[in-house]
Amino acid sequence: MEYSIELRDVNKSFGGRRAIMDASLRIPAGKITGFVGPEGSGKTTLMRIMCGLERPDSGAGQCCGIDIFAKPEQVRSLTGDMSQNISLVEQLTVKENLLFLAKSRSVPYAQKRVDELITELNVEHLCNTLALHLNSDCKLRVSLAASILHAPKVLILDEPTAGVTLAARQAFWQALERLSGAGMTILVSTHYSDEAERCHHLVRMVNGRLLSCGPAQTIVHSLALTTFAIRGPDLLSLKCQFSGIKEVEQTVIFSNTLYVTGKQCDGLLSAVRMLPVRYQIEHTSSAIAASVAGLATHKVSA
Template sequence: MTARYENPADPAGSPELVIDVRNLSKSFGSKKVVDDVSLSVRRGEIYGFLGPNGSGKTTCIRLMCGLLTPDSGSGACLGFDIVRESERIKRRVGYMTQRFSFWEDLTIRENLEFVARLFEMKERKAAVDRALENLGLHGRSNQLTGTLSGGWKQHLALAACMLHAPDLLLLDEPTAGVDPTARRDFWEELHRLAAQGISVLVSTHYMDEAERCHKLAYIAYGKLLVKGTAREIVASQRLHTLSVSGDELNALSARLEGAPGVEQTVMFGSALHVSGRDEQALRRAVAAVAGQRRVQDAETSLEDVFIYMMRHSRDNFEAAR
C-alpha cells in the first residue's frame, strides 16, 4: 500500500500536543472504570494501550477524545475541551472498533458511500475513490463485503475511518483475529499515517504491535500504572531475567515458584524465563535447582514485563461484585 492522505495536520510532525488530559475518572454504577488518569499525546504519535481485559483501556481512550464524559478531570483533544466541545472533536476523529460493523451484502464501494453520506460529505465520490486507492481496495471495489478475508475487511474499516480526513484515529484492538501478514501491512499503514501528522490511539494485546508504538500506557483495573517508550517501561520494572533450557522445564518452573528472588516464571517456546528484581537471589535460586540445564542471561522483554504487571495488578473491581 502506498497511501498519501490529504489531511490538514502538519506533515512535518509538529511536537504540539493533540491530547492533554488530567485526572480523568469514570464510574459505571459502583465500579470505577477509569481512576485519576493523566496523559498527553503528541501530533504524529502512535500511542498504545496495554492491560488485562476489562482494565478500562477502551473507556480511557473514549474519555480522552470526548466520546464519553468523565465524572471528574479535564483536558483538551485537538485543541478542544473534552467536556464542553466534544462535538467538535468527534468531527475530526476516526474510530475503528474491534467488531466489524459493515453490511456484508453491500459491495466495498457501497459501504464506503453509505459512510460518506453519514458524514454528510459534499464530494462523496471523490472521497470514496481516494479511500479505495489509498488502501489498495480499488480493484475490489465491487466485491461483496461478506466475501472478504479478515485482512481485507480490516482495510475496509480503516478506509471508512479515513474518509473524512481525521486528525486522530482511535483503534480498539483493530487486528484481533487477523493473520500476521495482514497485521504487518496494517501497522506499516499506521506508521505512514503517523509520518503525515495523524495521531493514533490503539489498544492491543499483541506484544509485537506494542513494540511498534512510539509510546505505551499500561492500565490495570482503571489505574494508569506506567507510561513511556517500550524500553522505558521495561527498565521501570527493574527485572532481571534468566533463560533456562533443557528437560522437564514445567517441573522446574513449579520448583522455582515462591523461591527467594524468583518473582515470575514463564515458558517461552523451548526455554523457561525466570525473572526477579534481586539479581543475586535470582541467580542463587536458579543455580540451586537447574542441575545440568543450560542457564543464560536473557534480555527482559516487554512480554515478560506485561505478564509481570498483570500478575501484580490488584483487581479493585472485586469489592463491587
C-alpha cells in the first residue's frame, strides 16, 4: 500500500499539557482516513500536524514526501483545509466567491478550475446565489469547493458536517468518495458512527494517544460491541435511560432513530428487551457503528 503521510514519535504539548503523545502512524494515499475518539483526544491537533498547520514539539514525519518539520509551508501548499470556516463575501455570488478565492490563492486557470469544480461538486444551481443566502447545507458544498480550488493532494476536514441535514451529509460523503477515488488523501474527524463507517481507514485516539490505526474493517473486528437502532416516541428520555447503563458506550439520536451502542451484556440486552412494543428495535449489522462508539470513553451526546 502506498502511504502519503508518515509520523514517527510525534509529541505536542500546549502549555505543559500533552495533547499528542508518541504518535507513530502512516496514512494510506488516496483513501479516506477517519479520526475518532472522545472530545479533547487530539484528533484536530494530529490532523493539523500532518498538514504542517501545527508545529510538533518533537518527532519526525513527512507528507507527500516532504519533511513536515523542515518544510511546513511546502506541506501546507499541498493540503486543503476546510476546518476554519471558509469566509465567503456575503454580497458576492457563489461563483464570484470561488473566483475571488482562486485568484487570491493564485490558482492557475482560475476561471476554468472554478467551472470544473462547480460541475464536479454539483453546485451549478448555486452559482448565482449570494453567499448571504446560503443555508448550512449549501455552505458545506461551497466550502468544500473552496478548500480544493488549488487541487490539494491531502484534504483535512475537521468535523465538517456538524449542523447540516442528513441529506447534505450523504451528498457530502458521496463527493468525498469521488475525490478519494480520484486520488485525494482525505483526513476527516467525526463523532458520527455512520461517517466513520464510510472511511477506509480509522485512527482511534484517547487522551492524546493512538489506540489503534488501520483498515476500518480490521479495527471493527477487534471490538466486540453491539448497536441497537430504536425508533419510537420520546427518544430523548429513552436516550437518558440508556446512558445510565454502565456498559453503554454511546447513545446518539440521528433523524428519527436512537442508536445505542455498548458491550454485549445482560444489562443492555434486558433494557432493550423491556422496551414497550410501540418501539421498533433493530440490531444493526453495522459493526463499524459499534466500533466508533467503542472509542468513546465517555458518553457522546447527540
